[in-house]
Amino acid sequence: MARAGLSTEKVVAAAADLADEAGFDHLTVSGLARRLDVRDASLYSHVRNLADLRARVAVLAIGEFADRIAAAVAGRAGKDALAAFAAAYRSFAVDHPGRYAATRTQLDPEMLASTDAPARTIALTRALLRAYGLDEIDETDAVRLLRGFFHGFADLEVNGAFLHGRDVSASWDRAVDALHFTLTNWHLSKEEQ
């Protein structure tokens, strides 16, 4: 019989594609085995178990995500960079919903140590914000504002939560404008109580 010639990388790559099609939480060992035309048990020589498979998909996805963001912001600054970052973020989530969902899983320390992508993503985000001249605490708050909006909007969009007729891309662009405005005038919005 012809064998598939699998390796851990090929299995994980196929799993990522399957996750994009079926959803990350519908990623199953048996479904993946079917797609690779192999018995379930065969996959366990490439991957420890389902949790391991999911974690590996997450590492792959986080790396691809960081690469996309890095490519998008390269050579840009200020609002240009913010818009490029935002567009790359959203398109990754929309084009690769399974991988995007995978990026949100909490990795165990062992897996986390195998990649620098999370740190790279954070560094890219902070680099983006440097143009707005915030101190460390304000910058952290701003990072959380951006991450919150980007993630929330993308997640809602992917899950079909926007029902109003208004063009979703237009709302996204408008929000990015609003966020740029907020960042530019960050100190003006501060409220003492």
Add this chain to the structure above:
Amino acid sequence: MARAGLSTEKVVAAAADLADEAGFDHLTVSGLARRLDVRDASLYSHVRNLADLRARVAVLAIGEFADRIAAAVAGRAGKDALAAFAAAYRSFAVDHPGRYAATRTQLDPEMLASTDAPARTIALTRALLRAYGLDEIDETDAVRLLRGFFHGFADLEVNGAFLHGRDVSASWDRAVDALHFTLTNWHLSKEEQ
């Protein structure tokens, strides 16, 4: 043998509590049966199947969510209302992660028809924004900005994605200030290209 005296409502309520403890996607019929000290099969006289159980939990959760928001904004206006809305949103997600996850499922039309909570939530959000004097399109964009941020931040917080030492509540408050500022100056952030 003593019987549990279950009904669909009791089953669904127990399922919601279980979801809050174990996570909405770890909600299982057999786990729920264990908790209710009943055989799996017994639950199928109260609920059609797992998908039906999940949908009913979603309807319950969306209703409770809308009630919380409504109670929070009652009698408030302007920034006060925004802050109350935001606090109610976040605390619901943090206190009831399983129910909150349930609110994000897409209901089939039949289930959707059994509740007015989604419409109520949208109405509350739009009422909140009325203070900022936006037209329909701008208001829709603003709703999406708010929903995106609220959902994304809460989701990231619940899933432990904020690792920086900065107090999470402080970041939330700061972001709410920033959003209020953005809404107040909505037209100023508009960029023509």
Add this chain to the structure above:
DNA sequence: GCGTCAAACCTAGGGGCTCTAGGTTTCAAC
């Protein structure tokens, strides 16, 4: 060409989950 050995793949089977079919028990109302 032939043995060797690791990697790739397999069958068999246990345990958990969902769900159906069909039977039994409880309880309230007559």
Add this chain to the structure above:
DNA sequence: GTTGAAACCTAGAGCCCCTAGGTTTGACGC
């Protein structure tokens, strides 16, 4: 007390995860 519906049960099929242990393939050295 009988009756009928609601609540609950056992039994079992099908799918999924995973392990144990065995077989096949293919590259490499002799």
